[in-house]
Amino acid sequence: MHDPNTPAWADGPFLSEYMSVDELIELGTGDVAYIKPIKAKDLKEMFPEVPMLQDNMTLYALLNADGTPILLADSREAAVANAFEQDLEMASLH
Template identity: 75%
Template sequence: MHNTNSPFWADDNDIAEVMTVDELSELGTGDVAYIKAVKAGDLKEMFPDVPPLEDDLTLYALLNADGTPILLADSRAAALANAFEQELEMVSLN
């Protein structure tokens, strides 16, 4: 019997074949982005070439749907403006 709280295709035993892990990880890449506040001390992992900054300085990273860094800005407004300029769909992680 079909569960009315799930889509019709969710009853299929082969649901894993609908989308591969690689396809899922690339979903939204290049079209969807989010902004994340980061402390300067944590930037080396995301932006290896970032110059030394005060560790407690807060910056804003514009990130692709898969977490790939796009831009680093000194304000959320600047990161958001760049996202709109690049015609990226913004999502919230809250």
């Protein structure tokens, strides 16, 4: 029996019956973001324009739902403030 508090597609066997792969990839992009701590030594992959920093320094990357970098900050609080200014919903990673 269908639960009236959930969408009809939630009872289906596959979400892909309702959404294309491209639609799933774009889900949350521009609306949802998350913060990831990152060591300075690993920055070049995500932020190629960043100058060399001390390898053991921890920075905070604000990332779009699809993993696209938005911002690099020196504190988690600064990254959260920027997400708030851009009206982004924050997702928690575990």
